[in-house]
Amino acid sequence: MSEHDHHHHDHDHSELSETELRVRALESILTEKGYVEAAALDAIVQAYETKIGPHNGARVVAKAWTDPAFKQALLEDASKAVGTLGHVSRVGDHLVAIENTTGRHNMVVCTLCSCYPWEMLGLPPVWYKASPYRSRAVKDPRGVLADFGVSLPKETEIRVWDSTAETRFLVLPMRPAGTEGWSEDQLAELVTRDSMIGTGFPKTPGAPS
Amino acid sequence: MNGVHDMGGMDGFGKVVPELNEPMFHEEWESRVLAMVRAMGAAGAFNIDTSRFYRETLPPQVYLSSSYYKKWFLGLEALLLDKGYISKDDVASGHSVAPAKSLKHGKFSMADVERIMVRGKFGRAAPAPAKFKAGDRVRAKNIHPATHTRLPRYVRGHVGVVERDHGCHVFPDTVANDAGEQPQWLYTVVFDGRELWGPDSDPTIKVSIDAFEPYLEAA
Secondary structure, three states: OOHHHHHHHHHOOOOOOHHHHHHHHHHHHHHHOOOEOHHHHHHHHHHHHHOOOHHHHHHHHHHHHHOHHHHHHHHHOHHHHHHOOOOOOOOOOOEEEEEOOOOEEEEEEOOOOOOOOHHHHOOOOHHHHOHHHHHHOOOOHHHHHHHOOOOOOOOOEEEEEEOOOOOEEEEEOOOOOOOOOOOHHHHHOOOOHHHHHOOOOOOOOOOOO | OOOOOOOOOOOOOOOOOOOOOOOOOOOHHHHHHHHHHHHHHHOOOOOHHHHHHHHHOOOHHHHHHOOHHHHHHHHHHHHHHHOOOOOHHHHHHOOOOOOOOOOOOOOEOHHHHHHHOOOOOOEEOOOOOOOOOOOOEEEEOOOOOOOOOOOOHHHOOOEEEEEEEEEEEOOHHHHOOOOOOOOEEEEEEEEEHHHHHOOOOOOOEEEEEEEEHHHEEEO
């Protein structure tokens, strides 16, 4: 951010920042030229805000925890398997589900930009797109996990998936103990966004959320 | 290009700081930038790799000090200027003062919104048989293209093992420069942490990238 931006922010919050003015100007230019319908831009924002989010991924994980055939299909071809679930948002090609086991923990990063399975998890959080995570996840994943308060046994293999192409990775976390007989709906409540990125675990039954 | 965006393995950026109950957008303009990038891309003004390349070519000090959506905005504006969709006079006046250029897929309208909420298709028919298969040992080539590439620096020159074959995909290195899709085989290649980071590395770490065939040679 330039000195100029800082000046504006510190000076008066009711005043539009230089960035806001430039963004508004560009939007005017694009609509005046007839490139985009202004209402369509509103609709895009609304779609991101309402149609996608980690609840989609949570449904998929909960289904995999309760349905062995679905789990197998998911690990073989996640795009195809998710496509069979009517209640989950549509998903593009080359979604890959990767399974955590007692011996192996998976973690997803995009060191080059911000590639993320957004159809399943919503837009990525700021930390996922920021330098500390992108730089360290591939070199010091245990250190990064410690930043999230997560620690793994020292013998557990940590597999980091750098999303360098148009493949997208969804971590299938391990089902928490003490959930025998739970329904898919109940299980989906335990699945956190971070557990599907690999920087966290699902919630534990009975623990405060 | 060997830009600051290629940050895998760099030190000094500090701890990861997750934000509790993070909103989808921190400022309203961020959502407008996202919408404009998606809409202009879908209208055919550019492809996803070209838009990535314009963010990568921001000056390093700008890249590192700008917020995520600020980078998106700066990249979008530069791209639209370069490709002639907007002019410097438009930007200076904040309104359209120059004639519009025709878009490959026409105006982005309400009817187009639903289709962009599913990621685009990048798989393509194979122009040639795959050179590698799961289990093969491969070396990431020691190459340093000055243009867009998806081969991160931290694996270059290192040996890994092909784990998965994803079929043929649009090749970012060419499509980003309007040099065609030139589909290439894509593989998940796994590297041992010690191969990448030396003998002191945590022995339990494995890192994979998805590598296009031209990035790889037999090892």
